[in-house]
Amino acid sequence: MNIKERIKSLLKEAELYKSQRLLREAREKYTLVIEILQQQTRIQNRDALIAAVEKKRESLDNAIVKWDQSQVNPEVSGKVQDLIKRLFTTPEEGGSDEEKAINEAITLAKFGQHRKALEEFSRLVHMSGVCLSAAKNAIKCYLELSEADEAMETIRGWWREGCFTPEQYTSITSFMQSTFEKKGFNWDDSKMGTDGGDAEEEAFTAPIDDDIIDITSIGINFEDGPMAGQHVELDVSFQSGSLLSLIVGSSEQTLLALLKKGQSIHDVDFYSPIAIFKGSAVVESNTEILSGPKKGDFSLDIRIDSI
Amino acid sequence: MDLRSCKQSGFNWKNEMGDAHLPQRGNHMAIFNIQKREIECKIVFYGPGRCGKTTNLEHIFKAFKKQVTGEMVSVDTEGDSTLFFDFLPMGLGKINGCDVRVQIFTVPGQQKYTSTRKLVLKGVDGVVFVADSLAVRREKNLLSLKDLQQNLREYGQSITRIPLVLQYNKRDLADEGVPIMSVEQMERDLNRQLKVSSFEASATKGTGVGKTLQECLKQTLVSLQKELQWAK
Numbered sequence: 001m002n003i004k005e006r007i008k009s010l011l012k013e014a015e016l017y018k019s020q021r022l023l024r025e026a027r028e029k030y031t032l033v034i035e036i037l038q039q040q041t042r043i044q045n046r047d048a049l050i051a052a053v054e055k056k057r058e059s060l061d062n063a064i065v066k067w068d069q070s071q072v073n074p075e076v077s078g079k080v081q082d083l084i085k086r087l088f089t090t091p092e093e094g095g096s097d098e099e100k101a102i103n104e105a106i107t108l109a110k111f112g113q114h115r116k117a118l119e120e121f122s123r124l125v126h127m128s129g130v131c132l133s134a135a136k137n138a139i140k141c142y143l144e145l146s147e148a149d150e151a152m153e154t155i156r157g158w159w160r161e162g163c164f165t166p167e168q169y170t171s172i173t174s175f176m177q178s179t180f181e182k183k184g185f186n187w188d189d190s191k192m193g194t195d196g197g198d199a200e201e202e203a204f205t206a207p208i209d210d211d212i213i214d215i216t217s218i219g220i221n222f223e224d225g226p227m228a229g230q231h232v233e234l235d236v237s238f239q240s241g242s243l244l245s246l247i248v249g250s251s252e253q254t255l256l257a258l259l260k261k262g263q264s265i266h267d268v269d270f271y272s273p274i275a276i277f278k279g280s281a282v283v284e285s286n287t288e289i290l291s292g293p294k295k296g297d298f299s300l301d302i303r304i305d306s307i
Numbered sequence: 308m309d310l311r312s313c314k315q316s317g318f319n320w321k322n323e324m325g326d327a328h329l330p331q332r333g334n335h336m337a338i339f340n341i342q343k344r345e346i347e348c349k350i351v352f353y354g355p356g357r358c359g360k361t362t363n364l365e366h367i368f369k370a371f372k373k374q375v376t377g378e379m380v381s382v383d384t385e386g387d388s389t390l391f392f393d394f395l396p397m398g399l400g401k402i403n404g405c406d407v408r409v410q411i412f413t414v415p416g417q418q419k420y421t422s423t424r425k426l427v428l429k430g431v432d433g434v435v436f437v438a439d440s441l442a443v444r445r446e447k448n449l450l451s452l453k454d455l456q457q458n459l460r461e462y463g464q465s466i467t468r469i470p471l472v473l474q475y476n477k478r479d480l481a482d483e484g485v486p487i488m489s490v491e492q493m494e495r496d497l498n499r500q501l502k503v504s505s506f507e508a509s510a511t512k513g514t515g516v517g518k519t520l521q522e523c524l525k526q527t528l529v530s531l532q533k534e535l536q537w538a539k
Contacts, residue, residue, distance in 0.1 A: 013485050072419050072422075111426060
């Protein structure tokens with residue numbers, strides 16, 4: 001193949017790759033053409049040819065830069081967001097409308113639809129059954145948007161509106177602090193305050209959130225006390241890293257008495273879709289639900305201690 | 308091509324009635340509802356960027372209108388690259404007395420969409436891996452297959468056990484004078500250990516698309532049948 005045919009062939013290849021939107025591959029071919037032309041002295045209109053191919057290559061460079069800078073998860077239309085919710089939210093048997101709504105909002109957040117997810121969390125935070133989950137996921141969304149100040153302001157605002165009990169607020173600020181620090185945002189304790197709640201230090205080192213797989217339910221094995229020898233299974237209503245939220249019915253008074261805030265649970269089975277893990281946990285909060293379909297039941301947050 | 312011929316796979320609901328029970332979900336998304344006699348499963352078209360996953364779906368949408376039960380939805384960028392996913396719902400009709408529905412998805416293939424790919428892949432029951440026959444895309448094919456393997460593993464699934472079909476797309480470009488890999492080379496690269504069914508295709512022309520999907524559906528339904536029997 002002579003030089004002219006080689007150049008023609010390379011240009012044809014480049015054009016085909018360009019038509020396939022294989023921009024880098026096309027660029028490589030243009031570069032090769034330019035290199036070949038630069039080595040030739042006898043080709044007519046050589047300089048004009050080089051300029052023409054360089055212009056094509058420059059156009060590709062612009063397209064490549066535009067592509068590289070484009071957002072991975074831009075906000076899409078409401079119609080597509082509804083489709084995302086419908087197709088990618090796993091329905092749970094017997095779940096309430098609130099639980100369905102929070103799961104859908106979390107799905108949106110996973111697909112990078114943070115603004116829309118925040119709208120939904122802002123609505124759901126006023127529902128006592130899911131307010132904790134809504135608040136914590138809202139914090140995550142704000143941090144994904146690099147809006148740490150807005151996160152703090154919003155949580156304070158919800159606290160002033162009475163969305164949380166003091167214990168819930170403590171749990172939220174504790175979660176917010178660990179999330180801020182993990183993501184490298186400045187944390188200022190004085191900006192939050194608890195206004196009557198008790199800030200409790202963590203007495204252990206919890207597993208790093210990113211390492212914790214999805215836990216769908218837990219089984220507690222009681223070795224002693226009033227429930228010695230019993231195995232109790234509880235569904236996880238929400239998980240944020242190593243923090244699991246559970247609902248315990250109001251009729252389970254013996255169980256609730258054993259799962260007071262601060263209580264360590266030594267023998268726990270953590271059920272995930274792929275395996276059962278054994279470990280231990282600590283009760284971070286035990287709060288009565290004051291309104292909504294689960295009124296009278298109790299919302300427990302337990303943190304995985306080891307797994 | 309009649310996709311319902313996949314019933315020949317031997318998928319059989321007889322003697323499996325027992326009592327009505329709740330829809331089953333395991334690692335797969337497939338939903339079985341014995342009471343309503345419905346099965347819904349999920350197929351994902353996977354592969355590197357610009358290999359022809361969306362083009363496959365577009366052809367399926369046009370060629371199998373009778374089985375398509377809704378609109379094809381594409382969430383893509385200005386340059387027509389898939390941004391989040393393409394989605395196409397299909398119904399295969401009654402197979403041994405049960406309504407079989409399929410949700411077909413494509414994933415975005417470019418490297419930067421790693422997390423989206425993983426989200427879309429969740430709950431998959433069967434995979435079509437679309438490989439690009441262009442020689443310049445050889446490495447991308449390999450990286451994408453490895454990516455599939457890793458994502459499946461994170462969901463507790465194995466690439467060697469999930470229903471999987473390979474498609475060697477863009478075979479028609481050999482006529483355009485650009486370097487394409489031989490089928491033998493692609494088999495060595497991608498199928499030496501997996502040893503799954505593979506098909507040559509040209510999604511823009513429609514050749515090989517139906518066969519690929521049919522085989523994937525057949526394998527998926529057989530696998531789901533085995534799982535149900537095993538669960539019982």
